[in-house]
Amino acid sequence: MPAEFSLLLVAALAATGLVAGVLAGLLGVGGGIVIVPVLFYIFTAMQVDPGVIMHLAVGTSLATIIPTSIRSVMSHHKKGSVDPALLRKWALPMLVGVLLGTAFASVVSSAALTLVFATIALIVSLHMALGKVERTLADELPSGPAGGAVAGGIGAFSAMMGIGGGTLGVPILTLFSYPIHKAVGTAAGFGLIISVPGAIGFVLAGLGDPSRPEGLLAVGYVSLLAFVLIVPATVLATPYGVKLAHVLSKTALRRAFAVFLGFTAIRMFASLV
Template sequence: MELFNQHSAAWLLGLALALLATGLVAGVLAGLLGVGGGIVIVPVLYHLFTLLGIDEAVRMHVTVGTSLATIIPTSIMSSRAHRQRGSLDVALIKRLMPAVIAGVLVGSVASRYLSSASLTAVFATVALVVALNMAFKRDGFALRDGLPGTVGTSLIGGGIGGVSTLMGIGGGTLSVPILNALRVPMHTAVGTGAMLGMVISFPGAVAFIINGLGVPLRPPFSLGYVNLLGMALIVPATMATTGWGASLAHRIDARRLRQVFAAFLALTALRMFHALLT
């Protein structure tokens, strides 16, 4: 863990306040848009760590690792809530789970060898696709009815697990639109995504802790690539404000808000690509 006496008290206070603000923003947007917190937390943390001068060599690793750690408690609570409401399809989860776990393991191992630039490229690419889907998806669009055969389902599950681990997001960001495009009812798709978030976040966070042990240039209060201060501040702030976002969702134009967030994601992705190329 980095020694915090390397930074001034003002810098550390700024870090704490910025992390708290990250949690507040992530919670409100997650409640408003119905998206997983990770797809909000990662770009906000990326911008925050850039402004605070966190070294580029570890910036994205700490961002992804911290995001995965924050997803653990929220995904547990979310999956329990969906289970109580009957929105979990056990048969569907059983079909996806083995491949998702395999994908998480592959992503966890790969994260040890990928550079920060590579992780940034992965997030930027998928975030841009997610943004385009949010902005232009047509109502009623579907690829087919239900999951494909064993091979196709394995590819879908493995892709969700592996890519989500490398991006620092829960399963919902990828699984919900994919399952919905396979005509899985939205409530079931969201409940499934919450359950997959549990499977992805815990081993993913553990892998980023192990992979980052002893690595220099990490921000203060970091255990491996997981920033403990970030987790301690983001998790309660996110949980406290998700309900606010859900309430606001009934008072504003949700479609317009999704387009605004899609624009934010797209701009973040483009900024990441620009940083990689310059």
């Protein structure tokens, strides 16, 4: 790997970590919505085997979300915007969803994972951009089996996309009349429930894959090199995103969420053409 490319790689990953950290605090998304597509393009530039590019991007992203989510939850908890009761209620069904999503992701193609990521990101982006803040499906969150199904779905699709629970969790919670700022803080907790078992699953799934590149120091489908470069910047930047989350209006939060998701989705669809 040329020295110039190595320096560019370090700078790109560090910058990715900074942006991901701000988004993790601001939107409760764990940063994966930025990390996955950036890693996808970086690994493509490095001529990594196309068959494992998305698996490496998703697995590495889930690993980086672990420390980010911890920092984000702590910051939001200090501001009273985390709902511990909901986290306890949804933890088990969400974990089951994560395990199912990780198992599915380990056997499908890289293109299939890219399609899943782009499709869901675009749907959520359009909802956040065009949907009215006041528009809801119900006055409270579903309980019983319905609530478990919602939690499991968030876990499964988030694991397949390599993202924190906020990308799906925030819009879903707000559809059930959940306050946006509390949704963001609680969704940061979803990210922890999703990222730990998800990252472990991608490590185990990729241990015997000979297509993994040596230069990325990959353990299974998690790149230790990318992890070490992204995480410090992400953890450093997360508290600044939390401060912004408690300053910006509901409309500003929804628009910021929609812009980043929409841009990401378009870029990922383009890669499939």
